Amino acid sequence: MLVLDQSLSSLAGVAIVVGLALLLLPLATPKSAWMRVLLLGLTTVLGWRYMIWRITETVPPAVDGLTFDVIAGWTFVAIEALALVSSTSAYLFLTRRKDRHEEASRNIAWWGGDPPRVDLYIATYNEELEVLERTLAGAQASDYPNLRVFVLDDGRREWLTDVCRRYGAEHRTRPTNEHAKAGNINYTLTQRMKDADAPDFVAVLDADFVPHRNFVRRVVALFHDPKVGLVQTPQHFFNPDPIQHNLYIASAYPDEQRFFFEHLEPARDAWGIAVCCGTSSMVRVSALREIGGLPTQSVTEDFLLTIRLDSHGYRTVYLNEALTEGLAPEGLHEYVVQRGRWCLGMMEIVRNVYNPFGANGLRFMQRLSLVDSLLFWTTTFPFRLIALIGPLLYWYFGIIVVNASLTDITSYYLPYYAAVLITLNWISHGMIWPVLNDVSQLIAAWPITRAATMGLLTKGPHKFRVTAKGGDRTKTIVQWPMMRPFALLFGLTLLGILLPLVFPDHFGHVAKAGDGIRIILFWTIYNLVVLAITMLVCVERPRVNRPQRENVELATISVGSQRLPSWVLELGVDHARIRGLSGLTVGALGTIALADVGDVAIRISNETNDGYRLSLRPSPEQRDGILRKLHTADARPGTGRGDLPEMIRGWMRGLASR
Numbered sequence: 170m171l172v173l174d175q176s177l178s179s180l181a182g183v184a185i186v187v188g189l190a191l192l193l194l195p196l197a198t199p200k201s202a203w204m205r206v207l208l209l210g211l212t213t214v215l216g217w218r219y220m221i222w223r224i225t226e227t228v229p230p231a232v233d234g235l236t237f238d239v240i241a242g243w244t245f246v247a248i249e250a251l252a253l254v255s256s257t258s259a260y261l262f263l264t265r266r267k268d269r270h271e272e273a274s275r276n277i278a279w280w281g282g283d284p285p286r287v288d289l290y291i292a293t294y295n296e297e298l299e300v301l302e303r304t305l306a307g308a309q310a311s312d313y314p315n316l317r318v319f320v321l322d323d324g325r326r327e328w329l330t331d332v333c334r335r336y337g338a339e340h341r342t343r344p345t346n347e348h349a350k351a352g353n354i355n356y357t358l359t360q361r362m363k364d365a366d367a368p369d370f371v372a373v374l375d376a377d378f379v380p381h382r383n384f385v386r387r388v389v390a391l392f393h394d395p396k397v398g399l400v401q402t403p404q405h406f407f408n409p410d411p412i413q414h415n416l417y418i419a420s421a422y423p424d425e426q427r428f429f430f431e432h433l434e435p436a437r438d439a440w441g442i443a444v445c446c447g448t449s450s451m452v453r454v455s456a457l458r459e460i461g462g463l464p465t466q467s468v469t470e471d472f473l474l475t476i477r478l479d480s481h482g483y484r485t486v487y488l489n490e491a492l493t494e495g496l497a498p499e500g501l502h503e504y505v506v507q508r509g510r511w512c513l514g515m516m517e518i519v520r521n522v523y524n525p526f527g528a529n530g531l532r533f534m535q536r537l538s539l540v541d542s543l544l545f546w547t548t549t550f551p552f553r554l555i556a557l558i559g560p561l562l563y564w565y566f567g568i569i570v571v572n573a574s575l576t577d578i579t580s581y582y583l584p585y586y587a588a589v590l591i592t593l594n595w596i597s598h599g600m601i602w603p604v605l606n607d608v609s610q611l612i613a614a615w616p617i618t619r620a621a622t623m624g625l626l627t628k629g630p631h632k633f634r635v636t637a638k639g640g641d642r643t644k645t646i647v648q649w650p651m652m653r654p655f656a657l658l659f660g661l662t663l664l665g666i667l668l669p670l671v672f673p674d675h676f677g678h679v680a681k682a683g684d685g686i687r688i689i690l691f692w693t694i695y696n697l698v699v700l701a702i703t704m705l706v707c708v709e710r711p712r713v714n715r716p717q718r719e720n721v722e723l724a725t726i727s728v729g730s731q732r733l734p735s736w737v738l739e740l741g742v743d744h745a746r747i748r749g750l751s752g753l754t755v756g757a758l759g760t761i762a763l764a765d766v767g768d769v770a771i772r773i774s775n776e777t778n779d780g781y782r783l784s785l786r787p788s789p790e791q792r793d794g795i796l797r798k799l800h801t802a803d804a805r806p807g808t809g810r811g812d813l814p815e816m817i818r819g820w821m822r823g824l825a826s827r
Contacts, residue, residue, distance in 0.1 A: 179576040182584035186215070190591045199596050200266065208592040209260040215585040220253050222581045227573045238568050245555055245570040252552045255544035256589075258537065263432065263596060265439035269391060269488050277386065279393035284315045287385055287451070288361060288368035291338070292350050293376035294323045298332065300377045300496065305336035306796040307379035313386045317368070321353045336793075350447075351463040351470035358454070358462065368454055375448035378404070378495035379800035388451045391486055398456035398483025399475065402449045402490060403430035406497035407799070407806040408712075411504045412609055415706045417823035421815035423808055424497060425609045428600050431489070431809060438487040442538040445485055447471035449493040456483045466522050469514025472542075476523050479535055491805040501612070501648050501709055509616040512546045516624020519543050547621045550614040553607065557658055557700070560693040564665030575687045599810040607699045612706055615654065642712035652707035659700040666693055726750065727768070728759035735780065737763075742787070742795050745771075748780035761785070766794040 189211070197204035228242040278284075289311075291304055301320070308318045318338040322329055325342045333340040343356040354373065361367055370392060372385060384402070391400045404426065409419035416422075437443045445452075450471070457463070460481050464473045475485045498504040518539070523529055525539035562568040571578075593601045722737045726747065739746035745761065753773050760768040761783065770786040787795060 179579035180583075182215075182580055183587050186211075186584050186587045186591065190595075194591075194595055199598070200268075202265065205266070205596065206264045208588070208595065209264050212585070212588040212592050213257055213260050215588050216253055216256065219581045219585045220250055222577070223249065223571070226577070227571050229569070229572060237566065241562055241568050242570045242572070245559060248548060248552050248555055251544060252548040255541065255548050258541040258544065259433070262436045262440055262442075262541070264436075266432075266435045267439035267487070268435065269438070269486060270490060273387050273390040273488055273490075276390045276393040279390065284313070285369035285389060285392070286366055287313060287316050287370045287372060287389060288358075289316060289318045289372045289374065289380070289385065290354055290357060291318070291320045291374050291376055292323075292353055293320060293329075294346075296376040301329070301332065302336075302793075303379050303796050303800055304374060304376060305333070305338055306793045307381070307801045308338065308374075309336045309793070310382050310797045310801045311380060311385055312382045313389070316385055317366075319357060321357050323349075323353050348465040349468070351465045355462040355465075358457070362454075362458070370451050371454055371457070372451040373448060374493065375495060378448045378493050379407075379796075381492050381494070381801050384449075384492040385451075387490060387492055388488060391488055392451075392453060394484075396482065396484055397453065397486055398478040398481075399445050399450060399452045399485040400488055401434070401443060401445050401485060402488050402492045403434065404446060404449055405430075405491050405494045405806050407494045408497055408499065409807075410497040411499065411501040411709065412605075412612065412706055414499075414712065415501070415708060415710050416605075416702070417819035418605075418816050419819070420808060421812040421819055422602065422605060423600050423810060427807070427809060428597055431600075432597050434487045435489050437538070440534055441484065441532075442534050443475075443485045443487040444538070445471040445475045448495065452478075453483070456481070464522075467514045467517040468510055469518070472515065473518050473522060476518070476531070476535060476539070479532065480530060494800055494806050499642050499712055500646075501651060501707060505613045505616050505651070508613045509620040512617045513620040513624045515542050515546055516621055520625055521628060546617060547625075550610060550617040550621075553610045553614045554618065557611075557662070557696050560689055560696060561658075561661055561665055563689050564662075564668070564693070569685065569689075571685075571688065573685060573688065575685075578688055597810070599812075602811050604695075604699055604702065605811075608702050608706060611655075611699060611703050612651075642709075645711055646709040648707045648709060652704050655700050655703045655707070659697060659704065662693055662696055662700065666690075722764070724764075725762040726753075726759060726771070727762070728753060728757050728773070737761075738780075740795070740799065741785075742792055742799070743785050744774070745783045745785060746777065746780065747783060748777075750780055753781060755781075763795070763798070765798055766791050769795075 193204065193207070199205070223246055228246050229236070229238040231239045289308055291301075291308070293301060305318070305320070318336075320329060320333050320338050320340050322340060322342050323346045330340040341357050341360075343353065346352070348355070354371075358371060370389060372380075372388065374380060388400045388402060391397055406424055408414075410424045413419040413422055413424060434443055447470075452474070456478055460477045463470050464477050467473045478485060498507055519525065523531060523539060525531070525536040525543065531539075559570045562570060590601060590603070722740070724735060724737045724747070726733045726735050733750055735747040735749045737745055738748050740763075747761075753776075755773050755775055757773045759771050759773075761771050762768050766787075769791050772784040772786065774782040774784045776782075785795075
């Protein structure tokens with residue numbers, strides 16, 4: 170009875186957190202400043218209440234010297250505490266939020282007379298034609314009147330000259346590839362500054378990012394303030410990233426970067442520390458000239474550009490509107506390499522350029538921004554790795570890194586965990602999901618940890634690889650090199666549970682854990698679930714018929730003398746899926762009337778359970794029209810929140826297709 174009373178009393182903290190949430194959340198929206206401060210403040214207090222308990226009550230004392238238990242326990246709690254410091258800075262930033270939509274609308278023509286001259290630079294290296302023509306078709310459709318488009322080709326491909334000419338763009342190359350993307354942009358900008366129509370502003374797009382029609386017009390509006398040096402817009406993706414795609418959850422779970430672009434960047438903007446993320450941004454040329462061009466001391470020149478501009482009195486601001494959309498890394502290897510490069514670039518900045526604790530004239534908030542980024546990369550991912558090691562130390566060596574009872578964990582950890590989930594999901598409209606968030610961190614944890622170590626301990630310069638986009642993705646590929654460590658950890662974890670059951674005499678330490686065995690057992694099972702899903706992510710499913718957009722649109726199908734209305738559910742440059750028709754012959758030829766494109770020649774490919782799949786045969790002009798229709802509309806691709814029922818439906822569809 171006493172044990173039951175203790176268990177119930179230990180749940181009081183969780184009950185209070187949930188009760189407060191039910192009482193307070195209906196009173197305000199996520200834009201409410203006072204509610205954000207209240208909830209994030211409560212979360213911070215609960216987090217440090219938990220951490221103080223962890224440090225004072227759960228780590229083995231060093232009374233007998235530096236034993237393995239002491240070393241393991243203090244190493245684990247130290248990394249956990251640093252990760253909480255990182256989380257605390259994020260909570261601080263999230264207490265505020267800046268929305269510049271109305272500001273952009275008010276200043277849509279602030280210049281009065283002739284609009285400022287804008288250059289749009291599309292940086293490319295080895296992207297294929299299919300990728301580049303999307304971006305060029307989007308740039309051609311821009312509604313800004315004083316725009317010149319340049320393709321900056323570090324691959325020096327002669328065939329691209331004719332392609333650029335067809336889309337009204339200019340093809341530029343340079344003799345060398347020095348300083349990669351930053352050097353590429355600096356080279357062309359230096360040449361352009363000698364021209365009579367030198368630009369006032371330069372917009373930058375990666376080769377796979379398509380501008381919406383109003384991208385330039387909306388972004389230029391925020392330069393009405395002469396102290397704005399750079400405007401960043403969010404990156405949206407018209408294709409699922411590898412985690413979304415391989416787990417069949419693209420329509421039910423947001424891409425891994427969505428929380429940053431939808432919530433952290435607007436929060437950073439409110440504190441005056443929004444950051445440039447490279448593509449989908451625009452910079453004031455006079456400010457760029459003042460700082461000597463794009464900085465080249467880091468492979469993440471975009472973040473460094475923000476700090477350099479700030480040190481010269483120019484602000485980076487954030488316009489949270491879907492004004493571009495691009496291609497997320499489709500392969501898991503490319504996905505991991507990209508994040509490793511981001512981490513490496515951040516470490517280069519901290520080590521070689523702007524030490525946040527050095528005498529470099531940075532504002533306090535910029536120093537805090539650097540510390541926040543440093544802690545994120547150096548603690549979040551190592552902590553994810555050691556969280557897998559903790560139970561193994563117990564099962565195989567009897568080392569307990571968290572020496573606590575179940576009631577203690579319930580009393581101290583669960584209130585904090587509940588507050589994190591409730592608060593962040595309230596702010597983000599449901600983007601934070603246990604297990605899936607851990608999987609997205611774990612999949613790149615080791616490469617990022619390695620990059621952080623290399624970046625901090627070695628001066629460089631460091632080599633990096635450009636993120637590959639496009640290519641043949643029509644086959645199932647098992648990423649064995651990436652899966653192998655997760656499979657090994659899964660096997661060791663599972664074996665760790667089984668061995669004490671099979672050989673109890675050889676694992677007597679298991680019985681000595683007392684009530685704490687339930688914590689270790691839950692932790693172990695949780696790790697098995699995370700590792701199992703991570704291994705599933707390493708099985709890359711085929712990607713066919715890309716790009717495409719699932720949007721319902723009414724169209725007319727003409728086959729012979731028949732003219733039949735139908736719903737277009739899925740559209741790509743060479744295919745479509747329609748619903749609401751029957752009686753057509755597979756292989757029949759006809760046309761489909763698409764708004765803003767015209768009558769496109771079709772062939773009935775095959776019948777589906779609710780309609781047909783069509784093979785499209787557009788003319789070159791119609792193909793460009795479809796590309797613009799797919800990617801330049803004022804729309805937000807992808808999903809912005811988690812949806813459990815839709816996830817379950819996605820998993821069921823995936824099982825049925827196997």
